[in-house]
Amino acid sequence: MARGVKLLLIWILCRGVNVVSSSDERTVVPLVSTANGKVQGTMNHAVDSSRPVYAFYSIPYAEPPTGSNRFQPPIPAKPWTGTKDATKIRNYCIQDQDGWNELCQTLKFPMKSPADPASYSEDCLELDVYTPDVNAKLPVMFWIHGGGLNGGSGHDYNGTALSVFNNVVVVAINYRLAHLGFLSTGDSLIPGNMGFKDQVEALKWVNQNIHAFGGDPDAVTIFGESAGSWSTSSHLVSPMSKGLFKYAILQSGSILSDIVVNKNAEYHFNEAAILLGCVNGSKSEITDCVKQAPVEDIHQVIVKTSGNMKYDRVTVDGEFFPKHPKYLYEEADFSDTKIMVGTTEHEMYMYISLWSFDGQYNYGTFLEEIKFANELFCQKDTVTVENLNKIAKFYLDKDISEMDEKSYREKAIEITTDFTMEFPVLNLTNTFVERGGTAYLYLYSHSPSHMQTIRPRDYGAHVDELLFLFGYGFIDPNELNERVTYTNDENTFALQLMKYWVNFAQNGDPNSEDLPKWPKYNLESEEFAVLQPQPNVRQLFRKEKFQF
Structure with missing residues (x-):
């Protein structure tokens, strides 16, 4: 255990951080003046810490994208009079909330979105700010949530522990999702990428206002996981x-993944229009019908098509993406750009574990399982029967007659992790470095102890690192966040993980003297950090897997 992190853990668990008396002025939540008006927040504490974090919830950064503003780029928030109450969460963006909560429950992820439909609205373009000191000039970490571009919320992520233990300002945003965020006609009628443009507007708001919360507008790091990483990797090449922002952290996702960019936008728009009953008239008239559809009807279409990711994909709209992101990456100059980027070791455990089958598990079932997962993220020519057989034969290290269900499933997780996450992320990283960028590559490899009772082995699965990065072992439970108890080693690991991320946000380098060394990634040595309770360094191997 690194000495500095060990001392910090003892400090947090045994004494609290910066104990403040009730008369200390910091126990009074400050009133913050933004360019739009005043906001009043609330005060949070991490477990066993007396140092407050000031939380400001649901600050609007854009006007409600309703009525004639539906499917349009965001409009900056207008000023308000008086003081806006930012002590509680207001709205979540419209999505299939039941499906999202079911997924979180199945995966034992200690968060959920509200079950009350009234909590979901088109009027959802808002953000949360967590700050330990409104009078400072601290690095800013701008969080973009995941959820396949069709679920989730910035409100799901409590930035208290990350902020207070590391002296940073944390911003978590909402952006439009699913059809309301990414539907496109494939032309100027509805160009698409509304959700990405929301993220840009939120970044503009941060640049203009974050100084009032103790943040440095010249030290903004964007970071996101899964679809949040699709987003983050998109901002690296979008002219908008x-x-x-200064630095970027990409966690388990790449805009260069096969299926992220919608190649049939108009076809998928027409499918959605039919579901909404918009079937008569010219293309312009059908588009107007969709724009004017009751939001309840759009919500039902979102629920009906949830899990079919073809509706929730980005488009080459000529503005956010002037051309396909593949070409933007190949042509970019990243010589002044630094990123941290990586995946978890068993990304696709969460998908494979949800796949059910009838009867005996055999080689045919194994191929079906690979096909099921890969079709979510890969083009059709990758998941042909012929190609699946080639892939299976390459990965299987023993005769089919010796394979049982456990062996097959472990190989299915390895294969689907490589094809859906590992290869696209490595492709992006290699291109980024070839174009002059500085990258720190990681592999997250630890299963949270509270999940090990439901997993067949110590899998480091999709989203697992977020439990430690956001310090869920240090956050008090509430109606949307369950309390998770971790071992002392895991709490130490959480502090290490936070510090790597914050070091990078401060300096563009995750390293410091009290942490295990994390080398820069280069195309010769191909070294990367393995992030687990005892971090170490490895080199890429079996590069022949890229042949597929």
Whole structure:
């Protein structure tokens, strides 16, 4: 255990952080003046810590995208009079909330979105700010949530522990999701990428206002996981995002994944229009019908098509993406750009574990399981029967007659992790470095102890690192966040993980003297950090897997 992190853990668990008396002025939640008006927040504490974090919830950064503003780029929030109450969460963006909560429950993820339909609205373009000191000039960590671009919320992530233990300002945003965020006609009628443009507007708001919360607008790091990483990797090459952030952290996702960019936008728009009953008239008239559809009807279409990711994909709209992101990456100059990027070791455990089958598990079942997962993320020519057989034969290290269900499933997780996450992320990282960028590559490899009772082995699965990065072992439970108890080693690991991330946000380098060394990634040595309770360094191997 690194000495500095060990001392910090003892400090947190045994004494609290910066104990403040009730008369200390910091026990009074400050009133913050933004360019739009005043906001009044609330005070949070991490477990066993007396140092407050000031939380400001549901600050609007854009006007409600309703009525004639539906499917349009966001409009900056207008000023308000008086003081806006930012002590509680207001709205979540419209989504299939039941499906999202069921997924979180199945995976034992200690968060959920509200079950009350009234909590979901088109009027959801808001953000949360967590700050330990409104009078400072601290690095800013701008969080973009995942959820396949069709679920989740910035409100799901409590930034208290990350903020107070590391002296940073944390911003977590909402952006439009599913059809309301990414539906496109494939032309100027509805160009698409509304959700990405929301993220740009939120970044502009941060650049203009974060100084009032103790943040440094010149030290903004964007970070996101899964679809949040699709987003983050998109901002690296979008001209709309240029100059709005300094560093980027990409967790388990790449905009260069096969299926993220919608190649049949108009076809999928027409499918959605039919479900909404918009079937008569010219293309312009059908588009107007969709724009004017009751939001309840759109919500039902979102629920009906949830899990079919073809509706929730980005488009080459000529503005956010002037051309396909593949070409933007290949042509970019990243010589002044630094990223941290990586995946978890068993990303696809969460999908494979949800796949059910009838009868005996055999080689045919194994191929079906690979096909099921890969079709979510890969083009059709990758998941042909012929190609699946080639892939299976390459990965299987023993005769089919010796394979049982456990062996098959472990190989299915390895294969689908490589094809859906590992290869696209490595492809992006290699291109980024070839174009002059500085990258720190990681592999997260630890299963949270509270999940090990439901998993067949110590899997480091999709989203697992977020439990430690956001310090869920240090956060008091509430109606949306369950308390998770971790071992002392895991709490130490959580502090290490936070510090790597915050070091990078401060300096563009995750390293410090009290942490195990994390080398820069280069195309010769191909070294990366393995993030687990005892971090170490490895090199890439079996590169022949890329042949597929």
